[in-house]
Amino acid sequence: APGVCEPPVERVRVQVVVATPAYSGLDRSLTYDSVQPLAPGTLVQVPLGRRQVLGIVWGACTPGDTDPGAPDPAGNESDAANGQARSTPMTTLRTVEDAWTDLPPLDERWRALVGFAARYYQRAPGEIALAALPPALRTGPAARWRRQLQRLMSRPVTPDPPATVAPSLTDAQRAALAAIEASDRPLLLFGATGSGKTEVYLQATARLLARDPLAQALILVPEINLTPQLQERFRQRFGEAVVTLHSGLTPVQRLQHWLAAHMGRARVVLGTRMAIFASLPRLRLIVVDEEHDPSYKSQEGARYSARDLAIYRAHLGQADGCRVVLGSATPSLESWQAAALGRYQRVDMTERMGAAPWPRLRLIDMRLQPRGTALAPALLHAIAARVARGEQALVLLNRRGYAPVIGCGHCGWKSGCPHCSAYLVFHKSERLLRCHHCGHRTPVPAACPDCGDPDLQPLGQGTQQLQERLEAELVTLRRPDGTPVRIGRLDADAVRASGALERTLQAVHHGEIDVLVGTQMIAKGHDFRRITLVASVNTDGALFASDWRAPERLFTLLMQASGRAGRDAAFVSERGSTVELWVQTAHPNHPLFAALARHDYPAFAAEELQQRRRAGMPPFSHQALLRAEARQLPVALQWLQQASEATADLPGRPHVTLYAPVPMALTRVAGVERAQLLLESPHRPALQALLAAWMPRLHALRASPAGRGLLRWAIDVDPLQF
Ligand code: ADP
Ligand code: ZN
Ligand code: ZN
Numbered sequence: 001a002p003g004v005c006e007p008p009v010e011r012v013r014v015q016v017v018v019a020t021p022a023y024s025g026l027d028r029s030l031t032y033d034s035v036q037p038l039a040p041g042t043l044v045q046v047p048l049g050r051r052q053v054l055g056i057v058w059g060a061c062t063p064g065d066t067d068p069g070a071p072d073p074a075g076n077e078s079d080a081a082n083g084q085a086r087s088t089p090m091t092t093l094r095t096v097e098d099a100w101t102d103l104p105p106l107d108e109r110w111r112a113l114v115g116f117a118a119r120y121y122q123r124a125p126g127e128i129a130l131a132a133l134p135p136a137l138r139t140g141p142a143a144r145w146r147r148q149l150q151r152l153m154s155r156p157v158t159p160d161p162p163a164t165v166a167p168s169l170t171d172a173q174r175a176a177l178a179a180i181e182a183s184d185r186p187l188l189l190f191g192a193t194g195s196g197k198t199e200v201y202l203q204a205t206a207r208l209l210a211r212d213p214l215a216q217a218l219i220l221v222p223e224i225n226l227t228p229q230l231q232e233r234f235r236q237r238f239g240e241a242v243v244t245l246h247s248g249l250t251p252v253q254r255l256q257h258w259l260a261a262h263m264g265r266a267r268v269v270l271g272t273r274m275a276i277f278a279s280l281p282r283l284r285l286i287v288v289d290e291e292h293d294p295s296y297k298s299q300e301g302a303r304y305s306a307r308d309l310a311i312y313r314a315h316l317g318q319a320d321g322c323r324v325v326l327g328s329a330t331p332s333l334e335s336w337q338a339a340a341l342g343r344y345q346r347v348d349m350t351e352r353m354g355a356a357p358w359p360r361l362r363l364i365d366m367r368l369q370p371r372g373t374a375l376a377p378a379l380l381h382a383i384a385a386r387v388a389r390g391e392q393a394l395v396l397l398n399r400r401g402y403a404p405v406i407g408c409g410h411c412g413w414k415s416g417c418p419h420c421s422a423y424l425v426f427h428k429s430e431r432l433l434r435c436h437h438c439g440h441r442t443p444v445p446a447a448c449p450d451c452g453d454p455d456l457q458p459l460g461q462g463t464q465q466l467q468e469r470l471e472a473e474l475v476t477l478r479r480p481d482g483t484p485v486r487i488g489r490l491d492a493d494a495v496r497a498s499g500a501l502e503r504t505l506q507a508v509h510h511g512e513i514d515v516l517v518g519t520q521m522i523a524k525g526h527d528f529r530r531i532t533l534v535a536s537v538n539t540d541g542a543l544f545a546s547d548w549r550a551p552e553r554l555f556t557l558l559m560q561a562s563g564r565a566g567r568d569a570a571f572v573s574e575r576g577s578t579v580e581l582w583v584q585t586a587h588p589n590h591p592l593f594a595a596l597a598r599h600d601y602p603a604f605a606a607e608e609l610q611q612r613r614r615a616g617m618p619p620f621s622h623q624a625l626l627r628a629e630a631r632q633l634p635v636a637l638q639w640l641q642q643a644s645e646a647t648a649d650l651p652g653r654p655h656v657t658l659y660a661p662v663p664m665a666l667t668r669v670a671g672v673e674r675a676q677l678l679l680e681s682p683h684r685p686a687l688q689a690l691l692a693a694w695m696p697r698l699h700a701l702r703a704s705p706a707g708r709g710l711l712r713w714a715i716d717v718d719p720l721q722f
Helices: 075-081 106-118 125-131 137-141 143-156 171-182 197-211 228-241 253-263 273-277 307-316 333-340 377-388 461-472 500-510 551-560 567-574 591-597 599-617 633-645 684-702
Strands: 012-018 030-032 043-048 051-057 189-191 216-220 242-245 267-270 283-289 323-327 345-349 360-365 393-395 405-406 423-426 433-434 442-444 456-459 485-492 515-518 531-536 582-587 622-630 661-670 672-681 710-717
Touching: 012 043, 012 125, 030 043, 030 075, 043 242, 051 125, 051 137, 051 273, 106 307, 125 591, 137 143, 137 253, 143 273, 171 189, 171 323, 171 622, 189 197, 189 333, 189 360, 197 216, 197 228, 197 283, 197 323, 216 273, 228 242, 228 267, 242 253, 267 273, 267 684, 273 307, 273 461, 283 307, 307 323, 323 423, 360 377, 360 591, 377 393, 377 461, 377 531, 377 582, 393 551, 456 599, 461 485, 485 500, 531 551, 531 591, 551 582, 551 591, 551 599, 551 684, 582 591, 591 599, 622 633, 633 661, 633 672, 633 684, 633 710, 684 710
Parallel strands: 189 323, 189 345, 216 267, 216 283, 242 267, 283 323, 360 582, 393 515, 393 531, 485 515, 531 582
Antiparallel strands: 012 030, 012 051, 043 051, 405 456, 423 433, 433 442, 622 672, 622 710, 661 672
């Protein structure tokens, strides 16, 4: 009523992080004024410049001024919060517009995880924190998530999972399960392909949920859509209690699933690397399946490793008994070495389920084949023989398209991309040349652009050509039921249409496809039952790639691919068949093949680790890359050179080796020149100290005349790609 004084409102200051791009200068928390105390982790809507953005309260509140007109002691930060230049003195703090107090705050461990990731990968906490929230929560109206939440909360907590019978575990599985439950260290489950690792994850999860009615489990997989079967197994076992988190969900699904996890309604989250940042207040088990897979490392933004963060996240939850399991038939050498040092506990499951036979290695020496042979006759016969018996074959070729390049037989012209230092790939069915790096596409020229000769030829082969060739070669062949043979293909082009991937996988499972040609996609975790032959037709490219991790990748790929064969022991023995891995190579004496022939990952790892130790490479050292991009290569290189010189007096510098700035292997992409500077140290804290102290200098260097013409720069900690 008029004339009645309102009591003075107790105002407080809150620290808020918002989604600022890294190194924008807004990378610390910002101070706002609030009419009520807000718990750390509360989502808030705050003004930033002229916009309203979502933020997260990032620290305890401090008392504010009762007089809103009083000068602001934290002037700098309020400048930032107001989105104005730092030199402008500000007298008032802006106010939190809306606080979503009906949503439980993001808990302390989640914030600690984000804080660690920000420090370790040299990013802003706000950038990582906000990117971890579902986009619909970040940008949509609050009414949307409130509606989703009401739905969610009105349903019963955990509907009974569907009645499925879990198989009783083998001794090896039981031992693994016991180790998961007993160990106080991260567990490395070294289990052969088909040894029953997934069953161990399922039963570890089931036991956890039964033991603790609120506990949650996080299961990370490299690529969820490639392995719908795995998703199905989790669904059958846990029903509605499972949600998925990955980039293939619609915004509303992602919001629903995220809320379900955050509210504790979802007991199991099955997701890709992004799921490592899911809010899981009662997280007690983390599984990283196929932990060696490079897709756990993000190649943009914060460039985090979800596998490494899984270790840290479990460590944060250790007091509550949170466990972490890394599983693989071909662990990363980092994890293998960590187990050798006792930091991880290793558990082995060496036998394949049902005593399924191991594929026998057949090396085809391509030096003895006529030049240009794409598919050795012996291999073709072997494939034909199997198909005629009703068995299936997988043929691996890590190049999609029809041919990786076309060329002129007369003058030597080749189809280069005008925007990249790469060739345009020939896609026959579309009559197009396409760049796989920048997306540039152009019709196939009728004649050579340089000399006018009409005789343009595809050079080398891609999966489309291999499929076409196999179709031609096997056209007269019949399956046992008299029907013609079908050749399927699985690569990024073949699965672009929605549902195409599932259809192809189903067709293989149902025996409608006899031979499946494809890129490394075909090697991933599929539980095909009738495959008795796996072939790698172009192996040497990977053997001599410039990347020093290439041998590890190739060995892993071939082991995983061969793991798709002979999974059904009964099927193989019934027909008196054998299981084989064929490898076409001009280097059959490479030591990698000796280990492969024995399916001996430990031998391969020992050999490779010895070489890495001698060369001082990871895991015996730690690396970071500073990357720079510019329209002109010298600009990027010179900026890196200056950046390098700016480290002279930084902490950690004596223990860190800085190499000379060099162009990246694929230098130009989409008209942008890319260069990098490698840093290496046997001492991780030294490298971390240097990076942290370097960041403000890099930021200043970017803004200085030296940074003129520079487009972007970024730090990649523990890089996987060079
Ligand atoms: P991995 O994850 O190591 O490849 P899976 O868990 O997928 O192995 O097991 C391979 C196959 O064996 C699957 O078809 C699975 O259903 C089956 N399997 C796993 N454990 C058992 C078990 N204890 N008893 C019977 N079958 C099992
Ligand atoms: Zn020509
Ligand atoms: Zn290009």
